[in-house]
Amino acid sequence: MNESIETYFEACVCEHGHALFRYIYSLVHHKELAEDLYQEVLISAYLALPSFNEEAKVKNWLFKIALNKCRDHWRKEKTAKKFWEEKVHLYTDGMSTAPVPEEECIQKCHQEEVEQQLSELPDIYKEPLFLFYYHHQTLVEISNEANLPLSTIKTRMRRGKEKLLPKVKQMSL
Known part of the structure; x- marks a missing residue:
């Protein structure tokens, strides 16, 4: 990636990073989990930045990525819970x-x-x-x-x- 994209991304994180973290925390209500998801959002956003539609607002785009990451987490959590409800008896301690x-x-x-x-x-x-x-x-x-x-x-x-x-x-x- 070229330096202008990196500079643009850094500016976006500086401008919206704190609000983005608060948004994620408001969804998951767990600080460490919010920090992990925040990092995942930033990585995904950085990797997808070249395909970003300039007409869309960066803040909305970042928040949408955050919501999708939280949904992915909940989906995985639900699957893990289902494992414990249905399959844990198959394994012995x-x-x-x-x-x-x-x-x-x-x-x-x-x-x-x-x-x-x-x-x-x-x-x-x-x-x-x-x-x-x-x-x-x-x-x-x-x-x-x-x-x-x-x-x-x-x-x-x-x-x-x-x-x-x-x-x-x-x-x-």
Whole structure:
């Protein structure tokens, strides 16, 4: 990049940097996270500066980049939260001791009961759930294999879980 672009960018940061940081902080309410996102915004803006439309206002452009970075962060955070809600049980804690034989037997019986309840679901719900939880395929892989849109697979997964949940709860009573 030439020196005039760098000088222009530096002037923009000097003029709008403080307001940009306050804006990001108002969205995320966490100082360290706001600092990280601020750095990401500046990097993205610097890299995209040659394609910047001079007719647009720089401040609006920077704030739009900041909003998009915050949305990306929230999306990642939501995915991580979903991991803990749905998948963390698949991993074992390295510090835990091996389950006693009775617990293993109970877990195996419970898993067999869940598999039985799963097998009783209609095929459109059973197949994506089975591929996701037992064959560890991603939703995209299931979508490609079934030759169906990803949104259809997501809907079938949600509906399948909704149909399976009361049956599983009933088993544990």
